[in-house]
Amino acid sequence: MTMRLSKRVQHVSLSANAAAKSRATALRETGRDILDLTTGEPDFDTPEHIKQAAYAAIAGGATKYTPTPGVKALRVAVQGKLGRENQLDYPLQSIVIANGAKQIIFNAFAATLDDGDEVLIPTPYWPSFPDSVRINGGEPVFIECGLAQGCKLTPQKLEQHIGERTRWLVLNSPGNPSGAVYSEAELQGLADVLRRHPHVLILLDELYEHIRFDGLPPQSLLNVAPDLQSRCLLVGGVSKTYAMTGWRIGFGAGPQTLTEAMTVVQSQSTSGASSVGQAAALAALEGGLAFLPGQVAAYQQRRDALVSVLRQVEGLEVLEPQGGFFVFVRCAGLLGLRRPDGQRLTSDGDVVAYLLEEGVAGVAGSAYGLSPWFRLSIATATDTVVEAAKRIAHACAQLRAEP
Ligand SMILES: Cc1ncc(COP(=O)(O)O)c(C=O)c1O
Numbered sequence: 001m002t003m004r005l006s007k008r009v010q011h012v013s014l015s016a017n018a019a020a021k022s023r024a025t026a027l028r029e030t031g032r033d034i035l036d037l038t039t040g041e042p043d044f045d046t047p048e049h050i051k052q053a054a055y056a057a058i059a060g061g062a063t064k065y066t067p068t069p070g071v072k073a074l075r076v077a078v079q080g081k082l083g084r085e086n087q088l089d090y091p092l093q094s095i096v097i098a099n100g101a102k103q104i105i106f107n108a109f110a111a112t113l114d115d116g117d118e119v120l121i122p123t124p125y126w127p128s129f130p131d132s133v134r135i136n137g138g139e140p141v142f143i144e145c146g147l148a149q150g151c152k153l154t155p156q157k158l159e160q161h162i163g164e165r166t167r168w169l170v171l172n173s174p175g176n177p178s179g180a181v182y183s184e185a186e187l188q189g190l191a192d193v194l195r196r197h198p199h200v201l202i203l204l205d206e207l208y209e210h211i212r213f214d215g216l217p218p219q220s221l222l223n224v225a226p227d228l229q230s231r232c233l234l235v236g237g238v239s240k241t242y243a244m245t246g247w248r249i250g251f252g253a254g255p256q257t258l259t260e261a262m263t264v265v266q267s268q269s270t271s272g273a274s275s276v277g278q279a280a281a282l283a284a285l286e287g288g289l290a291f292l293p294g295q296v297a298a299y300q301q302r303r304d305a306l307v308s309v310l311r312q313v314e315g316l317e318v319l320e321p322q323g324g325f326f327v328f329v330r331c332a333g334l335l336g337l338r339r340p341d342g343q344r345l346t347s348d349g350d351v352v353a354y355l356l357e358e359g360v361a362g363v364a365g366s367a368y369g370l371s372p373w374f375r376l377s378i379a380t381a382t383d384t385v386v387e388a389a390k391r392i393a394h395a396c397a398q399l400r401a402e403p
Contacts, residue, residue: 012131016367020352024361035388036361037376040176040325042243046280047291050242053283054276062279066272069263070097070251074278077285078236078251086209088222088234088253096259097281098266099273101207101237101250106132108203108233108252109168111261113138117167122153123369124328126176126205130369138167142369147330151178151319151370155189162197169194171221172205174212177328177368177375179303179321181212184219191225201258202232207250210241210292212323213300230255240325241292242284249273249281302378302385303327309389313396325379328365331372337399345399348372358395360388 020038028034069075075095082088082095098104105128109119115137121129122145130140143161145151158169171190173182182190194200204221212218222229237250252259266272303320306327310318315333331351338344339354348364348371355362355374365373378385 008135008137011134016127017363020361020363020367023356027356027361033359034356034361035359035380035384035391037378037380037385037388038361038363039377040240040379041245042240042295042325042379043381044243044295046243046247047284047287049287050244050280050283054247054280057276057279062275064275066275066278068267068272069259070095070272071275071278071282074249074282074285075251077282078253081285082234082253086218086220086222088220088229090253091256093256094253094259096252096262096266097273097278098250098252098262099248099270099277100239101205101235101252102128102132103266103270104233104235104237104250104252104262105129105203105205106136107262107265108235108254108258109133109136109138110265111258112167112201116165118163118165119168119170120158120161120166120200121170121369122151122157122172124151124175124177124365124373125170125369126172127367127369129170129172129205139165141166144370146370147317147319151175151180151328152182152186153190154186155193158190158193159196162193162200164199166197166200168201168203170203170205172207173219174208174321174323176208176324177326177363177365177373178319179324179326179328180319181216181322182219182221184224187219187221187224191221191228194225194228194231198231200231202228203235204232205235207235207237208240208324209236210289211296211299211325213296213303214322216322233258238281238284241289242281243295244280244284247274247277247280249277298382299325299378302380302382305382305386306376306378306389309393313393315396315399321378325377327376327378328368329374329376330365331374334396334399335372337401340398340400348374355392355395358391358398360391360395 233254
């Protein structure tokens with residue numbers, strides 16, 4: 001029997017990162033020396049005090065179902081964190097916990113989108129934004145934000161794309177894959193446009209909020225334009241800041257009607273997030289950020305190592321990330337060149353395939369809606385990043401222009 005799948009599911013795909021990672025792993029298994037720069041996952045381990053809290057939770061009997069919007073103590077801790085770190089005031093009912101920031105985003109779209117509703121997504125984007133929209137019946141509307149604008153949305157472009165069917169604007173800062181961070185002035189400009197269109201909700205993905213470089217201060221649309229708070233869903237989590245990707249805990253803060261509807265959606269999919277994961281997240285939020293500056297310094301050191309080498313490579317243009325886990329590289333200057341085996345590079349997919357053969361795994365920009373670019377992760381050991389930069393430079397130097 002041929003399995004008939006829903007139209008919605010046919011329009012979404014498995015994560016491009018996962019595909020790139022499995023190609024790298026498959027090559028490694030054949031004995032090849034491959035440096036894997038595909039994944040946005042800290043190479044650091046979850047801090048010990050967080051693990052201890054999880055052991056204690058299990059020993060203390062926190063092994064039962066949890067309330068769907070999250071364990072109260074964790075919601076209170078998120079409320080405290082938003083006040084302390086972000087100067088934002090939310091009532092408890094506005095705060096929900098889910099299985100990762102990804103589920104918060106999914107719940108929000110499921111709770112608000114009707115067929116054909118539009119969601120504005122600046123490109124390059126994290127691929128789950130459009131796929132989460134599609135699976136919930138909406139239509140992603142992409143707004144290209146290239147190198148000239150630092151991969152950031154401008155007020156003019158935003159204004160051009162807002163229509164009657166626009167339900168949401170997605171804003172991700174620091175961005176994946178671009179590493180772009182919006183400044184206060186840039187956020188002001190966007191806020192001015194958004195004020196003119198009160199039917200548009202704003203999804204603020206600030207999962208990488210603490211991974212900022214060069215001493216950049218935190219910036220959020222919510223601080224710049226507090227009058228928009230009733231239209232914003234703030235998305236955060238513990239995955240990146242606390243190296244807790246596997247614990248699957250994220251949170252959202254937004255208008256109560258929305259968070260309640262998101263809770264209804266979650267109650268019919270996964271129910272409340274894991275009891276042990278929430279205990280660990282509580283310890284994370286209550287335990288402070290003393291461990292973080294050392295990690296951010298390491299990410300920044302890797303960024304500098306990669307950017308300084310790649311900037312010297314003919315054919316590449318590097319957008320220096322101001323935060324997050326990635327360096328995003330434009331490779332238009334390599335297209336048309338020939339590899340040593342005679343094959344011509346015609347797309348960022350070809351460039352990534354060539355680099356993989358030369359021992360470095362990255363992800364093609366097409367996965368993030370912007371070509372020809374590729375993404376390299378700096379959430380990878382420093383030695384690996386340094387060696388990867390050398391290999392990429394060497395690989396590019398082997399390319400030839402002859403017909
Ligand atoms: C921009 C962005 N938002 C959300 C997520 C999902 O995070 P979580 O692990 O909390 O589901 C990711 C993970 O890569 C991300 O890059």
